[in-house]
Amino acid sequence: MAVSKRIVLRFPGRLVDRPIVSRLVRDYNLDFNILKASVTPEEEGLLVLELSGKQSDYDKGIRYLTETGVRIQALSQDVTRNEERCTHCGACLTICPTGAFGRELQTLRVIFDNEKCLACGLCIKTCPPRAMELHF
Secondary structure, eight states: EEEEEEEEEEGGGGGTSSSSSHHHHHHHHOOEEEEEEEEEEEEEEEEEEEEEEEHHHHHHHHHHHHTTTTTEGGGGGEEOOOOOOOOOOOOHHHHOOOOOEOOOTTTEEEEEEEGGGGSHHHHHHTTTTTEEOOOO
């Protein structure tokens, strides 16, 4: 079974100059797409990847990253809504490709389901009060 997941990798300074992502391709048969990268030599690295391949290869690749010392988190956990800024205008409802937003029928408040979010960023650009935020 094939999977495709977006993840955030945080590299400690001691790993920044190592070919870790190339090992994911070579040793674990995973394909990757770099969505964002930020590297400060000898300090830290941040890489947002979309990894895809067989589930068993993905699991082995994630295990390798963890054992190497790379911190991993799901990208969708990094999209948040600032509840104080949200006016529940609904601009996000029609733009979201995964249906991560809905309306509470009685109050008409906008509901955000973080589990459905792929962090594509469309809601961030669309939100008039800038209530949607992406944190890496």
